[in-house]
Amino acid sequence: MASMEGRRRGLPNAAVTAMVLAIAIVFFFSAAAPLASAASVEHTFVVSQTKMTRLCKETLVTVVNGQLPGPTIEVREGDSVTVHVVNRSPYNITIHWHGVKQVRNCWADGVPMVTQCPIMPNKNFTYWFNVVGQEGTLWWHSHVPGLRATLHGAFIIRPRHGAASYPFPKPHREIPVIIGDWWEKDPAEVARNMTKSIFSSYASASTVNGLVGDLFNCSGVAKEGYVLDVEPGKTYLLRIINAGLFSEFYLKIAGHKFTVVAADANYVRPFTTEVIAIAPGETVDALLIADAHPGRYYMVGLPNQAPLPDTQTPEYATRGMVQYMVSQGPCSGTEVGCRGPSADVPIVPKMPDIHDTVTSFYFHSNLTSLQHHAHLLVQQRVDQRMFVVLGLGTICKQGHKFCKRGDSDEDILVATMNNVSFLPPTSKSLLEAHYYHTGRHGMTQDLPKMPPKLYNFTDEALIPFGPKEMRLEPTYKATLVRRFQQGAVVEIVFQSTAMLQGDSNPMHLHGHDMVVLAQGLGSYDPVKDGARYNYVNPPVKNTVLVPNLGWIAIRFVANNPGVWFMHCHYEFHLSMGMAAVFIVEDGPTMDTSLPPPPVNFPTCGHDIDLMPKDFYLHTKKSET
Ligand SMILES: *[C@@H]1O[C@H](CO)[C@@H](O)[C@H](O)[C@H]1NC(C)=O
Ligand SMILES: *[C@@H]1O[C@H](CO)[C@@H](O)[C@H](O)[C@H]1NC(C)=O
Ligand SMILES: *[C@@H]1O[C@H](CO)[C@@H](O)[C@H](O)[C@H]1NC(C)=O
Ligand SMILES: *[C@@H]1O[C@H](CO)[C@@H](O)[C@H](O)[C@H]1NC(C)=O
Ligand SMILES: *[C@@H]1O[C@H](CO)[C@@H](O)[C@H](O)[C@H]1NC(C)=O
Ligand SMILES: *[C@@H]1O[C@H](CO)[C@@H](O)[C@H](O)[C@H]1NC(C)=O
Ligand SMILES: *[C@@H]1O[C@H](CO)[C@@H](O)[C@H](O)[C@H]1NC(C)=O
Numbered sequence: 001m002a003s004m005e006g007r008r009r010g011l012p013n014a015a016v017t018a019m020v021l022a023i024a025i026v027f028f029f030s031a032a033a034p035l036a037s038a039a040s041v042e043h044t045f046v047v048s049q050t051k052m053t054r055l056c057k058e059t060l061v062t063v064v065n066g067q068l069p070g071p072t073i074e075v076r077e078g079d080s081v082t083v084h085v086v087n088r089s090p091y092n093i094t095i096h097w098h099g100v101k102q103v104r105n106c107w108a109d110g111v112p113m114v115t116q117c118p119i120m121p122n123k124n125f126t127y128w129f130n131v132v133g134q135e136g137t138l139w140w141h142s143h144v145p146g147l148r149a150t151l152h153g154a155f156i157i158r159p160r161h162g163a164a165s166y167p168f169p170k171p172h173r174e175i176p177v178i179i180g181d182w183w184e185k186d187p188a189e190v191a192r193n194m195t196k197s198i199f200s201s202y203a204s205a206s207t208v209n210g211l212v213g214d215l216f217n218c219s220g221v222a223k224e225g226y227v228l229d230v231e232p233g234k235t236y237l238l239r240i241i242n243a244g245l246f247s248e249f250y251l252k253i254a255g256h257k258f259t260v261v262a263a264d265a266n267y268v269r270p271f272t273t274e275v276i277a278i279a280p281g282e283t284v285d286a287l288l289i290a291d292a293h294p295g296r297y298y299m300v301g302l303p304n305q306a307p308l309p310d311t312q313t314p315e316y317a318t319r320g321m322v323q324y325m326v327s328q329g330p331c332s333g334t335e336v337g338c339r340g341p342s343a344d345v346p347i348v349p350k351m352p353d354i355h356d357t358v359t360s361f362y363f364h365s366n367l368t369s370l371q372h373h374a375h376l377l378v379q380q381r382v383d384q385r386m387f388v389v390l391g392l393g394t395i396c397k398q399g400h401k402f403c404k405r406g407d408s409d410e411d412i413l414v415a416t417m418n419n420v421s422f423l424p425p426t427s428k429s430l431l432e433a434h435y436y437h438t439g440r441h442g443m444t445q446d447l448p449k450m451p452p453k454l455y456n457f458t459d460e461a462l463i464p465f466g467p468k469e470m471r472l473e474p475t476y477k478a479t480l481v482r483r484f485q486q487g488a489v490v491e492i493v494f495q496s497t498a499m500l501q502g503d504s505n506p507m508h509l510h511g512h513d514m515v516v517l518a519q520g521l522g523s524y525d526p527v528k529d530g531a532r533y534n535y536v537n538p539p540v541k542n543t544v545l546v547p548n549l550g551w552i553a554i555r556f557v558a559n560n561p562g563v564w565f566m567h568c569h570y571e572f573h574l575s576m577g578m579a580a581v582f583i584v585e586d587g588p589t590m591d592t593s594l595p596p597p598p599v600n601f602p603t604c605g606h607d608i609d610l611m612p613k614d615f616y617l618h619t620k621k622s623e624t
């Protein structure tokens, strides 16, 4: 209330801001005080370009601290994290902490032009945030189109009291397994080209922990792959992340099963499976028990393709190896020094077909929450319902209203939600416009709650260019937003379509987790499908995979004030506009409102009209 006084007395805005900031900090630390063990974890991320050799060729890549994957951030729940980002690359950079809820801290979410102006070359910026109420595997990546191909790393959150309080037996070791792509072309340019309908470049290989593996053999020599040394009988926790730009992967290890224990930093009821299906943006924690005959076993990552007649893009399997350490020669075999890698011929796992989407559907259906979330969902009140249809469409070039569509060069292909494609703002970030109330009227447009046209969404005749889909092609671009009142319970059904493609879409929401109530194939039927929602133990995710030619129903509570990106995590859909922004309004109290921006918050290189926000005076009066 002190700052309300301050404003009445006419203190300069900067002083008010500083006071609000001070109060916010005091508030945070006092809230965090009971966590005696909470630590502050600090990193410096130098983003620069460096040459790396894969596939017998030196390629210039943009990485953090010279590493691919980038550094792993390891914290305990309750810790605060400080990352100094120093940009020595030629690109505008942001870093997004994928899945970190950033409670009342949208400023640190790292989405260019949505939550911040990017960090320009030769500038730096310090991200600060705390990690509360989440445990498991998340990751960080650049949110600049394309660049997350090489700017990414694991983000591991252990329980506050350490690994002994995992809800599963304490593993012998924990291993990040990051699946990614190797690009010989500049992925930033590839993404830029996609916004202009130029699809000329694809990844050259897939990787496990940055290595392409021995399925790639340029110059006739098999390439190095990731090797996990295991001791017989021990249990390993694999923290699996799909950092790839384009593909969902099937991951298998010959001769072994996985026990899945968490996904997207939420524990799941453990289940056993031979194959893990992981879409871009998802994470899966799985236990691997080294209980096979001590030998060598390939670990294969196979990208899957949308079923025909959908467009097929060049994609490559990658493999690493699980290698048992066995006793060697003359030693007794009990001393550690006597152990060496097994020399057995490595065993190859049998992978699903590249067009198999059912295995992924089952894998995702098998995820259920370990905790029961009935308390959230028995609250059957839903304040806003949305039906969001995902598809592709076309826009005529040069702003023309009419043009030849259907695989012509007069139009560009874009990706849509409810028949609108996202137009990123260019002059200032949406979060600043929201916070300072400086958004020009007409700068944004509401994401429609419903698609403008109902059609047979999953009619496969819509996949290839042709007369049937042509009527549905025309669309347009807008900076799509949807506003939610603080605390609103939102239900969204995402429907994927056959509109020019049948891809499955991993939809990622920033700042909130979603509960997955149900998923299915074909078109969503509110009566039939609504009746089979799981209110008992629905999985909790930050990225939900909309099944190929199917739908998924989710709910979330819009209780984190700020401006949050919601988008498809397939990079090509994202750069083509399958995105929108959810604005969660401030509540009536300080702890339901967004504090001011951190110091040295990057600007877009020109003055911003620093209108003070009615931080305290704002109430819900106008709405009640
Ligand atoms: C970031 O930039 C400021 C001013 O340019 C400089 O004082 C500071 O040392 C830099 N921080 C890092 C981590 O390089
Ligand atoms: C981007 O498109 C241009 C124009 O067609 C082409 O010359 C260039 O090679 C493309 N870049 C990449 C990385 O694909
Ligand atoms: C190289 O890899 C290809 C495809 O996996 C395979 O068919 C070929 O036999 C390999 N060549 C060598 C020399 O290993
Ligand atoms: C779980 O996966 C198995 C196959 O691995 C499948 O048979 C089963 O139907 C799945 N469960 C659900 C609820 O989909
Ligand atoms: C929608 O299209 C699919 C695939 O062509 C077809 O099986 C289904 O019967 C159609 N549904 C309706 C309601 O027409
Ligand atoms: C999108 O809107 C345009 C213009 O109103 C219309 O021509 C087109 O058929 C619509 N497409 C879909 C998929 O709703
Ligand atoms: C980088 O950001 C600045 C400031 O927002 C902008 O003026 C510039 O055009 C951007 N550069 C690129 C390459 O996007």
Ligand SMILES: [Cu+2]
Pocket (backbone or CB within 6 Å): 390, 504, 505, 506, 568, 569, 570, 573, 574, 578
């Ligand atoms: Cu998508």
